[in-house]
Amino acid sequence: MVNCCGLLTNRKEPGTRLLCSLMGDPVVMVSLYPEFPQDVMSSLASCGEFVFLMDRSGSMGCPMNNSTTQETRISSARDTLLLLLKSLPMGCYFNIYSFGSQFEHIFPTSVEYSEKTMEEALKKVKNMEANLGGTEILLPLKHIYSQSCIPKQPRQLFIFTDGEVGNTKEVTDLVKMNAATHRCFSFGIGEGASSALINGMAKEGGGHAQFITGTDRMQPKVMQSLRFALQPAVGDISVSWDLPKGVSSTILSPPITAMFQGQRSLIYAQLAGQTSDATDGSVTVKYSLAGHPSQNQLHFNLKPAEDTGLTVHRLAARTVIRSLESEQRTHRGQQDEEVKKKKVVELSVKSGVSSSFTAFIAVNKDDGKAVQGPLVRRNIPTPFCGIIVEYQTLFFLLSGLGPLMFRAYTSSQIRLDFSLYVTGPVVRHEAASPPPRKDPLLQLVSLQKASGCWLLDAHLAAALGKASEEVEKAKPASVNSEVWASILALIWLHGFKMDAKEEWELLTLKAVSWIKAQNAPCVSECVEAGNTLLGCSVKKEDLGL
Incomplete structure (x- = not known):
């Protein structure tokens, strides 16, 4: 593990009063950037139970962002599940749950990953819509935790939601109670996702939290977390300080519950007291990696050569503030909230x-x-193309300018009053346009088999932008069709989709392993022929072959 440590003292100018104890005492910032041994990292888990819990509440039908593509959150979630299912290792187990006001699951219990189970899951994923009502996450979590763990298959839980819940503490407490048997990776979709819920589940579950906002794409962030999930678990993390007599430390950061390869973690500590003799201190991080105890130690000087200002003090203060805010939101209604x-x-x-x-x-x-x-109000115009309000059999479609007041009556004649201020152009809704063309990357990925190979057929040729006859004619005579098809897919990904490597890297590792297992002759000849056919110049070594 590579450790970086910086010590910054408070800035004391003549006549300056100390803002408070934190702003007046020295503060240490430790940056942990794990780089685990290659022999450990090369053995990415080929086992595990992967449980995906997807939000299908009504708000998941909203657009991902304000771009013109109008990709909805649920459609992006479907594409993400496709990538996840194609990237899972052979030998693992999996299941997919979805929730709203109630929850559903694809299989009664987790099943072994195979071509049959993968295809069955993908068929049901294609039909997923944002039609399950509200956001009730506690019940499906309780159901998942009630399922017995599969021996030698560590459970990895992936939770996707775009909202917040009224029982955040109950949810995070449940995750914490089951943390010994699983890791929890959480994803907040859109600006409305609760940071207390998303961060709390990941923290208590020893996983990693991701937020997808603005123009972010969901797929690369989720695939990064899958890579984390396939890494060996790091446990028993502790941080200790060795300081001169008379100097004490107070940790300002929340405890570190998980560490992942290439994922930075920051620790802030406040130092108090004085010493006239010793000028050095050290910090030691101990942890267990793949069942083996490890530790790293870093020494630092208590008296930096120059005054470094209050930058790190404010970063530490921000960490404390965010932690207190999260606790305050989680413990709403309790005595210590104020x-x-x-x-x-x-x-x-x-x-x-x-x-x-x-x-x-x-x-x-x-x-x-x-x-x-006096405060001056300014209305910021927001483009508006329409809102659909549904109450059982009653529908409203609104589009226009200016303040709006409308009333809706349900079938039970309960009156509901709404006030909206809408600005933007009036949009006329024409006949539905044809669905957008599928992303070429997802089109190719969808054709991969669970084992990692591709079949040589018209669908693959179309995904590669070639005619079937061209692809067949270019195949070296001594190579079987599946090896040729798989090498072509690898060349296309490396040649045309390097900007999306995070999304397809894991599934290509499966493909490379499958090709090597075939002991196919003339792989170099295949790569050369594939480059000629596709107009690429990808080297065999770059493909991992």
């Missing part, structure tokens, strides 16, 4: 770091006083 809020406000004001309870205000440069005056 206490935590008060701590957040106090630290935010004194450190100059904004929080959910504070904001920056305009100050007159001449007299240093806050600018006074």
